[in-house]
Amino acid sequence: MNIWKYSSPQYFYPLAKKMATIFFVFAAVFTVWGLYIGFFVAPTDFQQGESYRIIFIHVPAAWMSMLIYLIMSFWAAIGLIMNTRLSSMMAHALAPTGALMTFVALWTGAFWGRPTWGAWWVWDARLTSELILLFLYIGYMALRASIEDPRRADRASAILALVGVVNVPIIYFSVQWWNTLHQGASVSLTKSPSMATSMLTGMLVMALAFWMYSIAVSLIRVRRIIRDREANAAWLAESSGAQ
Amino acid sequence: MYQAFIFVLRKELLLAFRQKTDMVTVLFFFIIVSSLFPFAVGPELSILKIIGPGVVWVGALLCSLLALHRVFETDFNDGSLEHLVLSGEPLTVLVIAKVSAHWLITGLPVVIVAPLIGLQFGLSVDSLTILLITLLVGTPVLSLIGSIGAALTLGVRGGAALTSMLILPFYVPILIFGAGAVVADAQGLSIDGHFSILVAMLCLSVALAPLAIASAIKIALE
Amino acid sequence: MYQAFIFVLRKELLLAFRQKTDMVTVLFFFIIVSSLFPFAVGPELSILKIIGPGVVWVGALLCSLLALHRVFETDFNDGSLEHLVLSGEPLTVLVIAKVSAHWLITGLPVVIVAPLIGLQFGLSVDSLTILLITLLVGTPVLSLIGSIGAALTLGVRGGAALTSMLILPFYVPILIFGAGAVVADAQGLSIDGHFSILVAMLCLSVALAPLAIASAIKIALE
Amino acid sequence: MLAVQNLGFARGKNILFEDLNFSMNAGDAVRVTGSNGSGKTTLLRIVSGLCRPDNGAVIWHGGLARKSDSGFVKSVNFIGHDDGLKKQLTAIENLKLMLPLLGAYPSDVEIESALDAAGLQAVKHKPVMYMSAGQKRRVALTRLDFMKHRVLWILDEPFTSLDVAAVSCLVLKLRQHIESGGFLIFTTHQDFDVVSEAISLSLD
Amino acid sequence: MLAVQNLGFARGKNILFEDLNFSMNAGDAVRVTGSNGSGKTTLLRIVSGLCRPDNGAVIWHGGLARKSDSGFVKSVNFIGHDDGLKKQLTAIENLKLMLPLLGAYPSDVEIESALDAAGLQAVKHKPVMYMSAGQKRRVALTRLDFMKHRVLWILDEPFTSLDVAAVSCLVLKLRQHIESGGFLIFTTHQDFDVVSEAISLSLD
C-alpha cells in the first residue's frame, strides 16, 4: 500500500471519517479518566485550595494552543512550498480549534488569576503573548475569509501563519526571559517534576484528551472543507452517491 | 539592482511629495494625538512624564498604520505592481525600496519631531535620547511588518481595518519594548534587555519581511 | 427623496458589510488601538484612569478617520458619484445618507463598546455614562466634518494638503471637549459648558455640513 | 428639443470648443467624433450637466437645462468611461441598488433576466471585481434596459471592451431607443454602423 | 521558441482552458480571440508569468520560463488593461521613472520626442490624471518605443480608447517589432489588420 496516496483529498476523505470516529472515542475516554483523577484522586493544594484544579483544563489548553499553531504553520508551509491542496486544507481546518484552545487557556487563566493574583488580567509577558496568539488565529481566519479564491487564500494565509510563528517561542520562554507573575514550567524532560504524581498524571491525561479532541474535530472540519472545495470533482459525487 | 532600488525609491518619494496630503497629514496627526493628552490629563508633570513615552510611541505606531494602505494599494490598482514583478529585478530589493520610502515618509518625520513632543511631557534629556534611539530602531520595524499586512490584504475585501487587525498583534511587542525602555531607564533600571530585543526585531524583520512581502505580492497578482 | 435616502444608505451598509470593514472589524480595531495604551504606558490603574477618556476618544477619532477616504473616494474613482449627482434627487439628502452610513459603521459601534474599554481603564460608572453621552454627540460631528474634508480633497489639485490641514483642527476641539468633559466630571467640576458646546457643534454641523459637502462634490466632478 | 447654443469650454489655455451649436429632436442620434483629447468626454459631461460650460447653454424643451424646474436631470442617462459599479457587490446587487436612484424599480426577476440576456448567467452572482473587462462593461450597460423613462442617453465610448456579440446587441438596443423616440448622444472611435442617419459632430 | 504546453486553468468551477498548446518563433504574432470572459486576459497573464497555471508550462528557448535562470522575465514586455501610470505624475515623469526598471535608460530628450511623436506635445507636462482616456493610453504605449530589448510583447487590448491616427501608429510599431524578429501576443475585439499572417488562437 502506498501511504502517499492519502495526501490526495480523494483518498483522505473517507479515511478521515474513520479516523475521526476513533479519535472521538479516545477523547471521550481520556476526558472521563482525566477529570476523574483531577477531581477525585489529586489532593487539594496546600496553598491554593481547590481553585488549582483549573490546572487540568488550563495547562492542556495552553499547550494545545501553541502546538496547534506550530502544526498549522507547518501544514501551511508545506502547502505553500509544495503546492499540495490537502496540506493547506489541514492548516485551514486547524485554525478554529487552535483559536478555541487559546481562548480556553486565556479564559481559565483569567478565572484562575482572580483568586491567586487578585486580578482577572495583568499585562504580563506570557499573558500578553498568549493574547497575541489569539489575535493571530483570528487574523488568520479573517484573512482566509476575506479572500474569495481558495488557492490564493491558502497562500496568503500561509505567509501570515509563518510570520506569526515567532510568537510561539516567546509565549513558551516568556517566563524565563522576563520576571513575570505567571508560573514557570513545572513539567520538563530534564528535571524531575515538582508536583504531586497524581496531579501530573491528571494533567497529562487531560492533555491527551485535548489532543484526541483536536485531531478528531480537525478531521471533521477537513472533510467539510474538502466537500466545499472539491464540489465539482467527480469522485466526491460518486462517494456521496455510494453512501 | 542597486539602480532599480534607487529608481523605485525616487518614484515613491516624488509621488509622496506630489501628494503632500499624506506626509503633512501624518505629521499633523502625530502632533495632534500626542498634544491631546496634556489637555485630557491636565498639566501635572509627574503623570505626563510617565505616560509621555507611551503616547509618543502610540502616535508613531498610528502614523505608520494610517499610511500603510498607500504602500502597495495604489500600485495594485493602477497596474504598476505588475511592472515591478515583471521588471526582472529581484522583487525583494524593490520591496525594500518601497518600504524605505514608507519609513522616510511616516517614520523619519515622527522620529525628528518626537523629542519636541517629549519636551511637552517634561521628559528629561536622558529619556529623550532613549526615546529617540528606540524610535529610530523601532519605526523601521513598524514599516516592515506593516507592509507585510498591507501586501497580504491587497485586493481583499477587508481593506484597511483587516490590515490593522493582522498586524497590530505584531506591533504590540515593539510598542512594549520601545516605550518600556524609556520608562525603565527613568526608573534607573538597565535597558540593555529592551534595547537588544528591539535590535533583534529589527534584524529579524529586515531579513525576513522583504521575503514575506514579495511572496504576498506575487500571490496577490495571481 | 426619502426612498433615495434609504437606497443610498442600504447600498453603503451592504458595501461596508461586504468589505468586512463592517462593524465587527472596526470594533476590533478600536479595541486593539485602545488596548495599546495599557501596553505602552504600563498597567498602573491610577494612571490608566486619567488617560482613559482621552484614549477612547482618540480611538473613536481614528476609526472615523480610517474609514473617511471610503466615503467619497471610491465613488469618485469608479464613477458612481456621477450617478448620485445625475439621479435628480437632492444631493444634500444623498450626502446625509452617505454620512449616516459612515457614522453607523464607524461611530455607533465605538459608542457601544466604549464603556467596556472604559472599564479596562478603571473608569467609574459616572465617568462611563458621560463618556458614552459625549461620544454619542461627538462622533456624528466627526463623521460630518470629516466628510467635508473627504469631499474637498476629491478634486482639488495642489491644495490637497491645505484642505486636510483645514479639517484636522476642527477635530481637536471635539476631542478636547469630549474627553475633557469626562475628566472635568471626575474632578467634580460642572460639565454643562463642555456639553453645550458639543451639542452646539452637532447642530451646526448637521445644518451646514451637508450643504458644504454637496457643493464640494459638484466642484470635484467639474 | 435638445439644443446646444454657442457652447464654449477651455481647459487652461487649451480651447476645446467655441461657439458650438447643434440641436436634436426625439428620435435623433448624435455621434461626437474627434481625435484623442479633442474634448468629446468633456462635451458629453457638459451636456449632461456634470460640468458647467464657460460660455453658452444647453436648452431642453425650450428652457435652460440647468434650471432645476426643467426636469432635465431626471431625463438624462449618462454612462461614462467609468462604469460606476461597486467592485465588492455582485452584478445583481449593483443594479438593484443603483436603479432605484435613477427612478427605475425593477423586480429581482427582471434584473436577473436582463443580466441573463446580456450573457452573464454564469457570473451574475460574482462580485464585479472578479469579472473580466468586458463582463463589467456588460453589467454597466444592462442598466439601459431599465432606462426607457430617461429619454436622453449620453454614452461615452459604450463599445469599449465588448466582444462582437455584445456590440451587436448594444447596437440593437440603441436603435430601439431611437426608434421609440429617444435621444442619443454617443462617442466611439470604432466604425460601427450604429445609426446610419446619426448626426455627426466633429470636434477636431 | 516560445511554446505553451498543455496549459490548463480554471477559475473556481469555471474551466477557462484545458490542454492549450501553441508555439511561436521570432517574428511571429499570435492574436488571442474569444468572447468576453473566455480567458484571454488570464492566458496573457499566465504566459507573462504573473499567474501560475493549474497544469502545463510555458517554455522559453527550450527551458521552463518560470525558472529564474531562463532570462524570460527580462524578455517580457506586458501591458495590461490597467496602464500602470501614476496619476499625480506627468507623462515625462512616469516614463522616466518606469523605464529604468524595465532596463531602458533613455535621456529626457528621447522621452520627450517619443511623447511628441505620440501626439502628446500639449499635455506631456500635465499630471496624467488630467488627461483624456486616449491620451493616457498613448502615454502607456509610448513605452513600446523603448522596449526593443524585451522581445516578447504581450499586449492586452492595446487599441482601447485610441483614435484612428493612434491606432495606425500603433499598428506600425507592432509590425516593425515583428519584422525585426520580435514576438507578439495580443488581444483585441476590433478587426484591425494588424498583422495579416498572425496566428489566431481562439478560446471559445
Ligand code: HEM
Ligand atoms: C489569562 C491568564 C493566563 C494565561 C494567558 C496563561 C497562559 C499559559 C500558558 C500559555 C501556559 C503554557 C506554557 C508552558 O507550557 O510553559 C500556561 C501554563 C501554566 N499556567 Fe497559565 N496562564 C494564565 C493564568 C494562570 C494563572 C492565574 C495561573 C495560576 C496561578 C496559571 C498557572 C499555570 C501553570 C501552573 C502552568 C503550567 C506550567 C508548566 O507546567 O509548564 N496560569 N499558562
Ligand SMILES: Nc1ncnc2c1ncn2[C@@H]1O[C@H](COP(=O)(O)OP(=O)(O)OP(=O)(O)O)[C@@H](O)[C@H]1O
Ligand atoms: N480574479 C479573479 N477571480 C475569479 N475569477 C476571475 C478573476 N479574474 C477573472 N475571472 C473570471 O475568469 C474568466 C476569464 O476572465 P478574463 O479576464 O481572462 O476574460 P477575457 O477573455 O480577458 O475577457 P474580456 O474580453 O472581457 O477582457 C471570467 O469569467 C472572469 O469572471
Ligand SMILES: Nc1ncnc2c1ncn2[C@@H]1O[C@H](COP(=O)(O)OP(=O)(O)OP(=O)(O)O)[C@@H](O)[C@H]1O
Ligand atoms: N480634469 C481635467 N483637468 C484639466 N484638463 C483636463 C481634464 N480632463 C480633461 N482635460 C483635458 O481636456 C482635453 C479634452 O479631454 P476629453 O477627455 O474631453 O477628451 P476626449 O475627446 O474624450 O478624448 P478621448 O478620445 O481620449 O477620450 C484633453 O486635452 C485633456 O488633457
Ligand SMILES: [Mg+2]
Ligand atoms: Mg473620452
Ligand SMILES: [Mg+2]
Ligand atoms: Mg480581458
